[in-house]
Amino acid sequence: MPLTSESVISFGNGNGFQAGPTACQSGGRAYYLRLERMPRAMEDLLLYVTNGVFMGTSYALVALGVTLIVGIMGIINFAHGEFYVLAGYFSALFARGVGLDPVSSMLVAVVLVFLVGLVVERILIRPTYGEEMYSLIITFILYIILQNAYLVIFGPFPSKPPSWVSGATNLFGMFYYGNQRLASFAAAALVIAVFMIVMHKTWLGRVIRSVAMDREMAAMLGVNTARVNMLSFGLGCVLAACAGVILAPVFPITPTVGVGISLTAFVVMILGGLGSLTGCIVGGLLLGIVENLGVAYLSSGYKHLFGFVILILVLFFRPTGLFGQKQL
Amino acid sequence: MKLWRVCALLVAFAMVCLGMSSPGIAEDTIKIGVVGPRTGGAAATGTAFEEGIALALDKINADKGLLGKKVEVVFEDTAGDPAKAASGIEKLITKDKVVMVLGESHSSAALAEIDVANRQKVPFIIAEAWHDDITKKNYPYVFRAGPCNSGVVNDSIIGFVKEYGFKKVAIFAENTDWGLGIKDLAEKALKDAGIPFETVLTERKGQDHYAELNKVKKFKPDLILAFVYGVGVHYLLAQAGEMGIVPTEALLLEGAGPPSLWDTFWQNVGEYGNLELFVSRMHEKVMLTPVAKEFDAAYRKKFNKAPSDYKSRSIYDVLLVAADAVKRAGSTDSDKLVKALQGTKLVVCSGTVEFGTKKGSYAYHQWQPPMLIVQWQDKKQVVVYPVSGKTGDLKRK
């Protein structure tokens, strides 16, 4: 049944949906009739959940890298967020400074961060195998070094690679959502899917998981565990880098954003259970949604507290996380 | 005997301390201290200060310095932290023996520093820390040749809101001393003016503001006052644009200024930067004084670009005020300097500096520079307030 826009507005009585001019910009008028009956509160909820899913996917992507490294090497990489930042800077640099197109600049950035990750593993992490405490200390110091080095090298101003798309889309005929966010969401989901397939369906994934499950046994069966360690550290950095290049067009990079990224990743990882990849994805989505709902209905100043509070609760009631340990 | 060695080390350390504490060689320069954030979240201000200092020193030393001596600036990092700031200014005074201290852009740091400056009896001129309490304490050695929150809110922001007849105002503030302080003042002023408002707070380190912005959107304001500093402004503006709030439903007025002028502003906010408003002490076309013109030319010559962060000019102004006071006092004695500062009548980039001398309010030892409210219109800066300095009309969609 075709509707004229006037009839929609009068039907809505001005209260059912947001201000007329923006809502009318997009097509899809047929939605309106249904939506007007939907209470405003539901509409808000839907926005919070959508945004929570977007943020949660990005959290999951970042956390997967940390989890991979923990699962295989038993090492927490405190500098994870700094690799994210590095990739963001690289992609902005190659796209704007060198003039590569966005896709190749992203690829170059990811490859470079992978190489940096390999070097870091070889020089700094490898000598600390079996010394959990020193690996913790070294990556923590590395985070401080990188953060301060970025400030010196890239300066304090935010930098952003070009957006892939611009504008915003009216989702479900209810609210506008940034197109770049939608694109980044799709890319992040794609990377997560590819990563999970690699880990579960390919030879490489099986080798990596075998080391995570039983290092001695894998070594006896002829797996070069040192090389697997190096590779998984590199892969972890690649995941951080992917998140960096995918999210930098949404959230411009500054030298200090890395620490927030790492902290969120740690929360997500514990929520899901140390070393569980599936747990990571669920934990990420959970955190994203909880944060958004918390801001909406509890307190916006306490946004980042919610994650830590769930973390303590999970540790208290279910110390192995939602999905238990070691399910890589 | 491991412990003997430890002892030897400690003794060696004590000797190092001893060596370092010995007084330095005779001074043939006049040292002026500057405090400000060079690392941490607001390090951009440090960069702007460095530029302004370099230009001011060029100018002062080209005029044969002060009292026949060259002027040297010692720039101490506060990292935006009050405790570090307090020990930093103490270092400038007790170790570097500076005759005066200038600068600062964090109110929290400044509030810690003024106690030290006052205790050590060294004049301290603040450039960019806006909290009212800084001059409200009426410390004899503390001056401010820069904006204060009350001045910015009451003279500029509320004047602007009334002038253009905005009906509903949303306040979006970060949970820091600056954001919360200026938010309280704005709330009070809006209440007095009878304009409905709603406040949404946000976490300083937050990147994603969709949930907070949805609260703003529900309120349906026609103006958003954003008291968020740094890259937060870029995040906020871009996201408000995506959500269809700015500039179609409401205009956004950013309360700090510099972030809207950073090189990466347009890159980060894209089309949504159009019609954004910000508070500024500087405008590319408005040259309030000949000194401003001189500064502009010198800046372009030295750095090969147009001045963007107005804080480079703020520190430049304050350095000129300090140099003028030393010249008129004819000495570096603190009390003479204070007396000279009280009699300041100096033309700098943003006007003629004259400090208030009536005790009892924040206006004591305070000089409020004229603040402009500027709107981006097709990437051109248009001054829309105060009306006397208008270079164009306010545009809305």
Add this chain to the structure above:
Amino acid sequence: MQDAIVATDRKRTAMREFTPWLIALGGFSFLPFILGPYWLNSAITGLFYVMMASSWNLLAGFTGQVSFAHAAFAGIGCYTTGILSAKLGLHPLVGLPIGVALSALLSLGLGALCIRMGGIYLSLTTLGFSEIVRIIIQNEYEITRGTMGLKVPFIIGPYSKTTAFYIMLVVAAAMVWTVYRIINSDMGLRFRAVLNDETAAQALGVPVMRVRVTAFVISGAMAGLAGSLYGHYLLLITPHIPSLDMMFHVLAMAVIGGLGTLAGPIVGAFLLEVLSEFVRQFSDKYHVLVFACVALVFARFAPQGVVGLVASWWRQATGKEGAQ
């Protein structure tokens, strides 16, 4: 007869062991007469870091638990006494034990929560805890004054750096003494047993959990005390005390000085204080970067720290292998 010989022998060894410490302490107590106000400030800050690094070392160096909540406990201590004295007008000396008790209580809770899960969990949970503390302090600005900082009175009497120095010196010495007593007691033996081989220690009947939690609580209480004193010396309590930045400094000092040694954190704390002053003379911008690079080099290439390096160098130079 035999007993008497053993006793005097023990006494002599003890004397020899303590003399250098006493000399160092004596030397230190003259510092206020030598140093100007600026360097005295550095010395006091150094003493604060000695307390922080020594108590953190008790945890990391002697029981192998890397906690990131140490700065947060210092923050809890100083905000408790700070709020009590600034808002309720309590004397800082009354507030001090309350602050320390609260730090100890919270570290007991946190320790009980995460220690049973070991290494990585402990580090991550303590990190989360320290973020919670920071966020609460920042948001409850009506009580804590947020980033603006809380103005507090001086520890005792009128403001004087010399007083502050002596108070900090006495407390720091007492703290180092306590750490020494702990590591040389039965408890210390258990600590080391747990550090070396947890499973073996458990098999031999060492209550691993209880030992670890005890270490955690003692170290948390010490951090609370250090933080309170430092806050009342600065006259201003800010979220910088319970920050990751502060945590990094403490960690770097312990690592550079030498983890698991009594003297390590002390040497590390003063070394970094001096280094920081030195770096500042060239450029203020790079001091954290320089610190971190030095710390990384030590953590990677010389995990025994300065104290360990000097000791082995001395052994080589004097040819006395394993003098101690």
